Amino acid sequence: MVSTETEPARRATSVQRAVAEIRRMLRSRELVPGQQVRQETLAARLGVSRIPVREALKTLEAEGVLRHEPHVGYAVARLNADELAQVYLMRRALETEVIRAFPRLSADQLRELTALNEAITEQVDKVDVAGIVAANQAFHFAMFRLSGLDLVVDEIDRLWRRSEPYRTVHLYDSGGRARVVREHRKMITALRRGDTEAVVALMDAHRDHTVADLSAALGLPPRA
Amino acid sequence: MVSTETEPARRATSVQRAVAEIRRMLRSRELVPGQQVRQETLAARLGVSRIPVREALKTLEAEGVLRHEPHVGYAVARLNADELAQVYLMRRALETEVIRAFPRLSADQLRELTALNEAITEQVDKVDVAGIVAANQAFHFAMFRLSGLDLVVDEIDRLWRRSEPYRTVHLYDSGGRARVVREHRKMITALRRGDTEAVVALMDAHRDHTVADLSAALGLPPRA
């Protein structure tokens, strides 16, 4: 979905802009888990009425990043350690399927992945957290899309967004940044060999590092 | 989500009722893939204004059962053979994870599953297609929920709904109905032994039968 936004043709509707804006606020930690999201406030901020805002909120609720309670309102979803683990379980299951569906990559495709990975390095140097997150995501989804399994990749996209407020915390830690780029290089090497099983193993390790950092950062999971 | 609708406590909002009603219309084939969904018509039918209807439509769009094009409107999503295959691929991946997470079941739990499966037989005798679909779904999700992986099961629920307009076609065929109940019995037997890998294998076969029937029923996949 987010990666499918390749239609600058028609001007976006207010709902689409509202969804994009709320997602941006989540990425930038302007909205954090548990926080109430007030319709009127958002509407004013976006310069639109409440109607498109409410539709945007419903979209994000269905996606799992917001929760809604009737007559109380919307709030950013809080995930406890167990729920976060489930999200990563689903990611592992689906990403594994996608990787196994990879065709043999062309030289061009390998070059592009390499370029995207090096782009992460640049962001690392600039210590721009938002940039790192975006570049990292761009690399992984460029890879995922190679499978041709668009619906599955869309689903993975949803799962990434669902854990976004938590992953962002994790990437503030500088320790793992260099490692990320290194691990990506290994994946590209494996892809060059057409060794998808190696990529699966590398991705599993890659995710595990994130989960480990995350659990540490979370400490005791926030309780509802 | 649908299985989590265990809150008759508070009166449902118009949006919730609209979502439920549209889902019902999809199950009953009152709405079929490709069909346009007119907001005004739905609103009149539900006795509400367009606003809650639009929010309901957004929810179902995010779920993947409806598609939306700005200024054109909502339509029931059409899946071609490839997309349908992807939905089943995801189901296999996630359902496998859920089954592997099953604990050893108590006698009570096994009894309940058996009862749910026998309930399907009753529906089969009555040749009530909607009843069969509901009973079948009830059996499988009662099973899935035993895993305790609620978020994953919710996701599976979404995938089931996504293919619902197509699965319904499939169950109109009487051939497989008896087989379904038989295959469920085998699963219960395997569960009694605590042999989750056997259940995984049985579910894989179970799904494959559906896919086979589906492809046959679809014939040449409907083109956009």
Place this chain on the structure above:
DNA sequence: CTGCACAGGATTGGATACGAAATGATGTTC
């Protein structure tokens, strides 16, 4: 007959204003 421009109707997108209903907090009474 075909292609195209244009006009009108239908539908969606969105704003505004209003009222109803539910919630959570506050204060009051016993």
Place this chain on the structure above:
DNA sequence: GAACATCATTTCGTATCCAATCCTGTGCAG
């Protein structure tokens, strides 16, 4: 201190309106 009434806030939903867009069909020119 607990139960209860009150009240402001926020959300839920309606009604009405207008703009933007799409679709269709009609007429005209080639």
